[in-house]
Every structure is written in structure tokens, then in C-alpha cells.
Amino acid sequence: MSSSASTHRAVPRAVWWIVNLSLAALFLYPFWVVLSQSIKTPTEAAAAPPTLFPQSFSLANFGKLFSNENGGAGFAMQLGNSVLVSIGATLLTIVLSTLAGYGFAKLRFRGSNLLFFATLATFMIPFQAVITPLYLVLHQIGLTNNLLGLMLVYTTFNLPFGIFLMRNSFAALPASIEEAALVDGCGILRAMVRVLLPVAIPGVISTALFTFFAAWNEFFAALILMTDQSKYTLPVALNVLSSGTFGTLDWGALQSGVAVTIVPCIVIYILLQKYYVGGMLTGATK
Amino acid sequence: MAPQTSLTDTATSPGASGHTPALPSRRRRSLTKSRSALGQVVVAPALLLLTVFFFLPVALMLWMSLHKWPLLGKITFIGLGNYTAAFQDQNFLRAAGFTLLYTVIMTPLLLLVGVALALLIRRPGRAARVFQSIYFLPVVVGFAAAGYLWLFMAQPNLGPLLDLLSRAGLASHSDNWFGTVVGALAIVCGMVVWKVAGMQMLLLNSGLQSIPVELEEAARIDGASRSQVFRYIILPLLRPTLALVLVFSVAGSLLAFDQFFIMTSGGPANQTITAVYHIYRVSFLGFQLGYGAALSALLMIVLAIVSAFQMLILRNSDHS
Structure with missing residues (x-):
């Protein structure tokens, strides 16, 4: 063992392994529960006490989940709503925060600092506090119970962080790069697309990941703003499943629903974790 | 804020862009x-x-x-009436009290687990990175999904977590943790620690990484014990990160809603209703929109104070 890492020997190696393996088991255990529960047969999934390992493999819980018994509007439709709203909000957030981030960093105008400060000030106000008036505003423009409305709301909630990240990305670039592109005869917008955007890609990916996770997992606003079951997103759909409007609560189907909600996040995280973690640290420490 | 370099700046200092040919001044203007x-x-x-x-x-x-602002019907101006009503509303005061209790429990708990995990993964090598990824994994799961998962895990008779604890002799299959405030709070806290600790670990770890190893080594050579190094070197240098992590968990706990709505429905006997949950009930079940707005304004003020505190800490740490 090298002496360069001083905490290295604070804990003996074997103890370190035992502690970490136990903790890893604890952290992974809930994932095992949702996975094993959703691939049990519906009968086994409702067994008391529960079985630790599935005795047989079955996709019947998923079948029940997607068969049309979720209050007239199928789980498949609600999954589609989640995909639509999350991807829509993500794309819109990327475009708007890239534009605004570029503007605030490189195309300054009278009052731009003040506007940027106002954007940052929204960090201080929790969106939970504005949900009631937001409902009324959406109602006025006919966007309550509307997926486009929810998409715009999620975009708005994530814009400040996106603008902040993108402004940082652009501000880090020396003006000479941009100027060189301008001298070569590019317009400002072409200079932005050709020269600046490629350099800002990590910031774009971080913004996209944050917005997607936030929109995909958001519960409170969706619960309040969407009143029609055909407009629900996954977290609210789980709420319908758990309230068991059709007879007794079907725990097997509910856990399959949880699995469907969790799996995309895990896959995306594993594929793009360096951008997610990097973006989070930038956002937290700046 | 960092000084910006823009075209207008370089116009007055041509040296900054010395290698690019200067633009004609009219075009530049x-x-x-x-x-x-x-x-x-x-x-x-x-x-x-x-x-x-x-x-x-x-x-x-x-x-x-x-205003007195019902969903339907006449809106009347009542000045600060809603605010004075809030401080006499037993349900609101109880919700605020419970939110504070939850925050006071959750914050040190998360901090302890976060620091412990951060110290554990502070080791070179692939294994530590893999463990770090595992501890962070629940962070990407939403509160709703995590809530329904843990709700099931702790269900009387059915719940796998309860089953494991029963086999270990620590509980009984028929225990209903959601039947008491202590039990319900414990299972919610367990879920939140599982879901959030990885985030705290990551932030703390990045704080730890910014502490020069030489500093610790020098102290060790001078004869400091490990606990002394932690107490007198790591802890003071980690203070800005610790403050940041604390503010995150305080703000998050004060705004708690999903976990209680999903896992306890505010029960038993409305004893686990948080501030946001109460606002939700006032506004969207009771349709007292004006009163709900006043409660939201109070919440906003409290959160703004917490954020201002955060900015103050970060500003101080920038200059130190």
C-alpha cells in the first residue's frame, strides 16, 4: 500500500471490503425487491410472507399492468404521456437554455446582468409555493389538464439551472475562437452552431439529463395539474394503481409499474453518469 | 461573477486576440x-x-x-387576514411543527450517512468507484417510485423488508409500521436516506478531493492521530461543502410532500402532514386558494431565508 493516500490504511482492507459489500447489498436490496416482485406470478407476488427468490418466472404482472384496467386509461398511454412530456420538456429546455446561456455569456446587452440575476433568483423560490397561482394561470390560457401545459411547466422549472449551466459553458470559451469564426465570414448564429455548440456539448448533455430525470420523476405538479386519467404521467399512474380502485390493491402490478418507472432512469444514468455527476457538481459548487 | 471576455472587451485590448486579424472598426461597431x-x-x-x-x-x-379566494364564487379583499388566520390554524401549526421535526431528524441523519459513505469511497481504485456508483444509484429513482417501493417493502404480512427483519427476530410479520407516527416516520426516513444519501456522498467527496493530501501527510508526520487529522484539518476545510450539503437537506426536508402523501397519506390520524401537504389540502381539497397562497408565501419566505444563508456561506468560502 502506498503512503500517498493517508486514509487508505485508516480502515484495514478486509474491514473496508466487508463494510462496503454489506452497504452495497443494503443499497441494492430495494432494487432486488422491485425486480423480483415484478417477475413473480401474480399469486406469488401477493404471498404472505413473501418469497425471497421468485419460484417461477412470469411476465403476468406486466400483462396485468398494461391490460386496460387502470381506470379506463391504460398504463401504456400513461407511459406514453411520460415519454412525450419528458422528452418534449428536455428538448425545449436544451434549446431555450442554450440560446439564453449564449446570450447571457457572449451577447450582453443593457440589463442582461439584471435578467440573469432574476433567473438565478428563482432558485430561491420553491415551485411548490407557486403551484396554486400556476394552476390559475394555466387555467386562463386553457392549458390545465393538458400535456403541452405540463411540458411547458417542467421546462420552466428546469430553465434556470439549464441557463446557469450553459452560460458557464459558453463563458469558459475564449472570445478569440468566436472572433476567428466571425472573421472567416460566419454570421453570429452560424458561429454559434459551428464553433461554440460542439464545445458546449457536455453542458447540453448535463442539462438534458437533469431535465429528463426531473420531468420523468415529477409527482407534485402532475398530481395537481392533470385531472384526467388519460393525461396522467407515470408517477401519478402509480398513485392510481396503489389506490386500488378496482378491488384489492394489486401489489404485483404496482411493483411492475415501479419497475417500468425506474428502469429508464437507471439505464440512462449508467450510460451517461459522468455528465450527470459532472453537471451536478458544477451546479452545486458554483 | 467572473469577468466576461466578449468581443467588446477585446476591442479595447487588441493584445487579447493578437493572433486573429483585427476587424475593420466600422464592422466591429x-x-x-x-x-x-x-x-x-x-x-x-x-x-x-x-x-x-x-x-x-x-x-x-x-x-x-x-384575498378570500374560493375556487368558485366571490373574491374579497381581506388584507393580511389570511396571514393572521395562519397563526391560529391548529392544523397548519401542527403541520409546520411536524415539518420541523422531520427536518431536525433527517438533516443530521443524512449528513452522518453522507460523510460515512464519502470517507468509505475515498480510496483510489476501481472498487471504490463501483461502490460509489452503487450508493448513488437510488438518487436517479424518483420519490414516487421509491415511495411505492418502500411502501410495499414495509407492508404488514406482505413486505419483504418486514419479512427479513422478522426472520432476524427484529420484528413480527404482522407489525404495522404505518400505524404509529414513530413507525411511519422511521420507514419514510429509511427510504429518504436510501434515495438521497448518495447525493450527499458525492458532494462531500468532491469537497474531500479538494483537500491537498500533503496537508494530511504533513500532520501525520508531525504526529497527529487520525482523529486529530479529521478534527483539525479535514473538518475545517470541508466546512463550505458541509454547509452546502446541510442547506440542501434542510431545504429538501422543509418541502417534503411526495414521501408522506404516498407512504403515510398523512396518517395515522393526520399526524404526518407536512407544510406542503397542508397547503395542498387547503388549496386543492378545501379550495381556499387565497389562504393556500398565504401559506405558500410563508413557505417561500422560510425557504428564501435558507437560500440566503446558503449564498452567504458560499460567498464567505469564496473569499477565504
Whole structure:
């Protein structure tokens, strides 16, 4: 063992392994529960006490989940709503925060600092506090119970962080790069697309990941703003499943629903974790 | 804020862009002008959305809070009536008290687990990175999904977690943890620690990484014990990160809603209703929108104080 890492020997190696393996088991255990529960047969999934390992493999819980018994509007439709709203909000957030981030960093105008400060000030106000008036505003423009409305709301909630990240990305670039592109005869917008955007890609990916996770997992606003079951997103759909409007609560189907909600996040995280973690640290420490 | 380098800056200091040929000054002037015009155009869409869906609702919230504002029916101006009512509303006071209790329990708990995990993964090598990824994994799971998962894990008779604890002799299959405030709170806290600790670990770890190893080594050579190194070197240097992590968990706990709505429904006997949950009930079940807005304004003030505290800490740490 090298002496360069001083905490290295604070804990003996074997103890370190035992502690970490136990903790890893604890952290992974809930994932095992949702996975094993959703691939049990519906009968086994409702067994008391529960079985630790599935005795047989079955996709019947998923079948029940997607068969049309979720209050007239199928789980498949609600999954589609989640995909639509999350991807829509993500794309819109990327475009708007890239534009605004570029503007605030490189195309300054009278009052731009003040506007940027106002954007940052929204960090201080929790969106939970504005949900009631937001409902009324959406109602006025006919966007309550509307997926486009929810998409715009999620975009708005994530814009400040996106603008902040993108402004940082652009501000880090020396003006000479941009100027060189301008001298070569590019317009400002072409200079932005050709020269600046490629350099800002990590910031774009971080913004996209944050917005997607936030929109995909958001519960409170969706619960309040969407009143029609055909407009629900996954977290609210789980709420319908758990309230068991059709007879007794079907725990097997509910856990399959949880699995469907969790799996995309895990896959995306594993594929793009360096951008997610990097973006989070930038956002937290700046 | 960092000083910006822009075309206008380099115009007065040609040395900064020495390797690019200088633009003719007329073109530069018109560029500067068109740049600031373009700047206004590119920030406009984002600001439009923020105005309509954020700044306008904030203003509307403050306006509504001065009114008796039922969902349907006549809106009447009552001044600060809603605010004075809030401080006599036993349900609100109880919700605020419970939110504080939850925050006071959750914050040190998360901090302890976060610090422990951060110290554990502070080791070179692949294994530590894998463990770090595992501890962070629940962070990407949403509160709703995590809530329904843990709700099932702790169900009387059915729940796998209860089953494991029963086999270990620590519980009984028929225990109903959701039947008591202590039990319900414990299972919610367990879920939140599982879901959030990885985030705290990551932030703390990045704080730890910024502490030079030489500093610790020098202290060790001078004869400091490991606990002394932690107490007198790591802890003071980690203070800005610790403060940040604390503010995150305080703000998150004060705004708790999903976990209680999903896992306890505010029960037993409405004893686990948080501030946001109470606002939700007042506004969307009781349709007292004006009163709900006043409670939201109070919540906003509390959160703004917490955020201001955060900025103060970060500013101080920048200059030290």
C-alpha cells in the first residue's frame, strides 16, 4: 500500500471490503425487491410472507399492468404521456437554455446582468409555493389538464439551472475562437452552431439529463395539474394503481409499474453518469 | 461573477486576440450593436416562459394571499387576514411543527450517512468507484417510485423488508409500521436516506478531493492521530461543502410532500402532514386558494431565508 493516500490504511482492507459489500447489498436490496416482485406470478407476488427468490418466472404482472384496467386509461398511454412530456420538456429546455446561456455569456446587452440575476433568483423560490397561482394561470390560457401545459411547466422549472449551466459553458470559451469564426465570414448564429455548440456539448448533455430525470420523476405538479386519467404521467399512474380502485390493491402490478418507472432512469444514468455527476457538481459548487 | 471576455472587451485590448486579424472598426461597431440586439432575441423565449409560468405566478400568489379566494364564487379583499388566520390554524401549526421535526431528524441523519459513505469511497481504485456508483444509484429513482417501493417493502404480512427483519427476530410479520407516527416516520426516513444519501456522498467527496493530501501527510508526520487529522484539518476545510450539503437537506426536508402523501397519506390520524401537504389540502381539497397562497408565501419566505444563508456561506468560502 502506498503512503500517498493517508486514509487508505485508516480502515484495514478486509474491514473496508466487508463494510462496503454489506452497504452495497443494503443499497441494492430495494432494487432486488422491485425486480423480483415484478417477475413473480401474480399469486406469488401477493404471498404472505413473501418469497425471497421468485419460484417461477412470469411476465403476468406486466400483462396485468398494461391490460386496460387502470381506470379506463391504460398504463401504456400513461407511459406514453411520460415519454412525450419528458422528452418534449428536455428538448425545449436544451434549446431555450442554450440560446439564453449564449446570450447571457457572449451577447450582453443593457440589463442582461439584471435578467440573469432574476433567473438565478428563482432558485430561491420553491415551485411548490407557486403551484396554486400556476394552476390559475394555466387555467386562463386553457392549458390545465393538458400535456403541452405540463411540458411547458417542467421546462420552466428546469430553465434556470439549464441557463446557469450553459452560460458557464459558453463563458469558459475564449472570445478569440468566436472572433476567428466571425472573421472567416460566419454570421453570429452560424458561429454559434459551428464553433461554440460542439464545445458546449457536455453542458447540453448535463442539462438534458437533469431535465429528463426531473420531468420523468415529477409527482407534485402532475398530481395537481392533470385531472384526467388519460393525461396522467407515470408517477401519478402509480398513485392510481396503489389506490386500488378496482378491488384489492394489486401489489404485483404496482411493483411492475415501479419497475417500468425506474428502469429508464437507471439505464440512462449508467450510460451517461459522468455528465450527470459532472453537471451536478458544477451546479452545486458554483 | 467572473469577468466576461466578449468581443467588446477585446476591442479595447487588441493584445487579447493578437493572433486573429483585427476587424475593420466600422464592422466591429455594427457587430457590437447587432450582437446586443441578437442577445435580446436569444434570451427572450426563455424569459417569456419564466415570466408566464414563474414570475407571474409568484406575483399572483402574493396578490391572492390578500384575498378570500374560493375556487368558485366571490373574491374579497381581506388584507393580511389570511396571514393572521395562519397563526391560529391548529392544523397548519401542527403541520409546520411536524415539518420541523422531520427536518431536525433527517438533516443530521443524512449528513452522518453522507460523510460515512464519502470517507468509505475515498480510496483510489476501481472498487471504490463501483461502490460509489452503487450508493448513488437510488438518487436517479424518483420519490414516487421509491415511495411505492418502500411502501410495499414495509407492508404488514406482505413486505419483504418486514419479512427479513422478522426472520432476524427484529420484528413480527404482522407489525404495522404505518400505524404509529414513530413507525411511519422511521420507514419514510429509511427510504429518504436510501434515495438521497448518495447525493450527499458525492458532494462531500468532491469537497474531500479538494483537500491537498500533503496537508494530511504533513500532520501525520508531525504526529497527529487520525482523529486529530479529521478534527483539525479535514473538518475545517470541508466546512463550505458541509454547509452546502446541510442547506440542501434542510431545504429538501422543509418541502417534503411526495414521501408522506404516498407512504403515510398523512396518517395515522393526520399526524404526518407536512407544510406542503397542508397547503395542498387547503388549496386543492378545501379550495381556499387565497389562504393556500398565504401559506405558500410563508413557505417561500422560510425557504428564501435558507437560500440566503446558503449564498452567504458560499460567498464567505469564496473569499477565504
